[in-house]
Amino acid sequence: MEFETVIGLEVHAQLLTETKIFCNCSTKFGGAPNSHACPVCLGMPGVLPVLNKKVVEFAMKMALATNCLINKSCSYARKNYFYPDLPKGYQISQYAYPLAEHGHVFLDVDGVQKKIGITRIHMEEDAGKLIHDEHNPFSYVDLNRTGVPLIEIVSEPDMRSPEEAADYLKRLHEILVYLEICDGNMEEGSFRCDANVSIRPRGQKEFGTRAELKNMNSFRNVQRALEYEVKRQQYLVENGGKVVQETRLWDDAQSVTNSMRSKEEAHDYRYFPDPDLVPVIVDDTWVEKIAKELPELPLAKRERFVKDYQIPAYDAGVLTVDKALAGYFEDVVKLCSSPKAASNWVMGDVLKFLNEEKRDIRNCPISATALAEMICLIEDGTISGKMAKDIVEEMYKTGKDPKAIIAEKGMVQITDEGALSIAIQKIMDANPNQLKDYRGGKDKLFGFFVGQVMKATQGKANPQLVNDLLKKMLAG
């Protein structure tokens, strides 16, 4: 039987506000345990949470960037459960009246744009961190993260493969980082993803029973966990079994998913409106103000790069993954007016060097100005592309500008026809046999002469000029 995979994702993104969602405690990561806490986030009786306005504005940015409709009125609800990561005994979230709904983002699936629906985006508070004692029956609680603002972005079950799911996740991540509302760090948990996955016989309209996957802390693991789970469900169904609705945890070391709790054990959260927090009313003026603050988004930037700079869609995709990288590229292009060359150098050498050291473009030792200058030097024939490879590496290592490196190493390309002719004549004189054979029809020996000239000039000869001169002189 042929199966179709159905995937929907729930993404939690920590917002980059200075303070928590309902109190003035710092959201900084890495403080001493329980040092960023106050009576509100500690869940003391009698305290009153007050909403951080920036949380609403950041969430509105994401809603607008993902084409959601922002509800005129939304409100907070209590999600009740007992677990030591939330001292109040409930998490403040949004339930019946979320901030935004009915959005979408586009994926590129085999060159075709595919629309992935976004069901809703709502605001909520994060929970604290537990450290479980491996040898004793205790857990240790750090409440610094309790109350850090989150947005939850829930997708429609529109993805049809683990690759599509990973791609959707990357698009969301990219948008959040472009908006500068989330740092997107998956390892530290500021960008987290749960996945709902089911299979159904191809052609069937009804969805199959789904499993919810948790505990995947990288794009790669999301894809791997989904791939495993799809295979597991197919195997079950093909062998007469049944998929049960349950939550499963991804085990990275074993590369499997394991059952965590079934539907029967599922929590009963008993949501109800939080009486401590009044409704949030978002009027058109506010939406318009936020819309004006949106930067150019990745998809728009990609399309503009292809159109304005005439670079391939692939290049535009690589260059716009990171807003700073796209900015770097544009700075280079402004100064050297050769977009494809700029794209090649940025995507090739610069990114290679940076990736080797896991460095960010913001800390790149080669400034955009210096790279542009180097490209200009290739274009005007001062240096060859081959010399540039060495120069750019030296630029990365030393941070020096290309002209200084060229001067230091005497790397200027020889474009003097007279000097090159003399060198070629010498080589012809020194290799009479090869010359005879070449003139006798052994065309392949042309490469030998090119090599000799390059050797004699330590690679500094302008390759095009060497070719032209050699052709003329060897012909006799």
Place this chain on the structure above:
Amino acid sequence: MISKQEVEYVAHLARLEIDDAQKDKFTSQLNDILLYIDKLNELDTKGVEPMSHAIAVTNAFRDDKVVESIGTESSLANAPDARGEFFRVPKVIE
């Protein structure tokens, strides 16, 4: 109607330990309350938005400015159990 099982379930969710006599008592009390609330159903509320708040205040916001927290020591001061800079609780793995 609320059943005794529902009372047991809700008591469990709230982590309340109640004896059998209490279960019977709460079952009948909760049903009395629901009966009383049912009176509201006599009103026609078609077209009336559900109300979640008794006061007509909206958009109560705070600026995103850090205020010094109370510190680890004060945070842990009321804890029944703590070790070092952490609260200590019985191990429960979700």
